[in-house]
Amino acid sequence: MDNLSVAPKVSVIIPTYNREKAVCRAVDSVLEQKFIDFECIIVDDGSTDNTSEKLAEYSDSRLKVLLQENRGVSAARNFGIANSCGRFIALLDSDDEWLADKLAKQVPFMEEGGFEISQTDEIWIRKGKRVNQCKKHEKPEGMFFDRSLSMCMVSPSCVMFSRALWDELGPFDEDMPACEDYDLWLRVGLKYPVGLLRERLTVKHGGRPDQLSNSVGCLDLYRIYAIAKLLYSGKLSVEEQTMAVEELQLKAGFYVGGCRKRGREAQAARIERLVQDIVLGKQVSPAEIIEK
Known part of the structure; x- marks a missing residue:
């Protein structure tokens, strides 16, 4: 966008592959946000189902659908971010969704706290039922490189980060079919504290065979x-x-x-x-x- 004065404050990036039903739920949750100064970029990573037809039904000017050959989630996110222009970047997986005030609360949390990166808490749904998180999955805040080595402590659908951080430490490694977020958060954790907005503003759905954790070999x-x-x-x-x-x-x-x-x-x-x-x-x- 040539005129940066009209650039949206937040760029929402949704990569998707063969999730025609779930991606509409994700997109709807973005369009229902109380915070409206955003663009939503959906990257269709070579879907072979009816994803493109479903996305074509939307007419909201804040939505942009990009197509690419199937190259994986890292390439899809990188492509989406490269074509975005917001000051902040918020990721959303196509099988997850946000509560309506997610952006309205996280943007001021970032600005007032001076964070380059933050995340919200989340609700876990497994096979349609809400489940409680184990203590080891409780989200930390601040500098926690040591804990990040053990397991991924930042959830993509919960995270928001500044474009300055992305320009410094991105992109996602496109040679990684999985754990690409673990890789990036390790780099981030060496330098920046992660803010934690202690509200469950993201709904994370799991327990399906098409998830990367189930379809990729040993992570x-x-x-x-x-x-x-x-x-x-x-x-x-x-x-x-x-x-x-x-x-x-x-x-x-x-x-x-x-x-x-x-x-x-x-x-x-x-x-x-x-x-x-x-x-x-x-x-x-x-x-x-x-x-x-």
């Missing part, structure tokens, strides 16, 4: 790759490097053990060797971890 392989990239970057302090190496070894142990249980001895030996080389300080390209 620990991609977490190992993300940690290896951090170690390879040379940007960690001694303390951060120690924590990263410990978590790398832990996740590698789980992954290697799983490979051996399934008779994948060659893959187990390969990852075991690469991780050992990384621990010993040898030069290992992180790309070797996920090479096919």
